[in-house]
Amino acid sequence: VQLVESGGGLVQPGGSLRLSCAASGFTFSRYTMNWYRQAPGKERELVAAITSAGGSTNYADSVKGRFLIFRDNAKNTVYLQMNSLKPEDTAVYYCNRFGYWGQGTQVTVSS
Secondary structure (H helix, E strand, C coil): CEEEEECCEEECCCCCEEEEEEEECCCHHHCCEEEEEECCCCCCEEEEEECCCCCCEEECCCCCCCEEEEEECCCCEEEEEECCCCHHHCEEEEEEECCEECCCEEEEECC
16 A cells, blocks of 8 residues: 655645545555545644545635545545635645555644
8 A cells, every 4th residue: 555645835825725635555545545644743733534436525724615635546646725714724644544644744834
């Protein structure tokens, strides 16, 4: 199983970023996929989740209305569209499938 995140970077408050997670080594369409984040000095937290066919999503209260999780099962990829970014969104963002983690991608929101 491999999960490879991309799309992180430095963005100003109010800006947008789209993270991608390319998955391989398993039948992607059968699994719920998750995005987590970990800020310095804080515990890793669940940001968003999407079921195998994409029919159901869940979000942390802190990102509801600003972030969107979606997936393309034909491309074995899950995405996190992040809008109206705030400094408190600064963290390393991780793609997750039950039992497996990507290497993470840094998102920094700063002026």
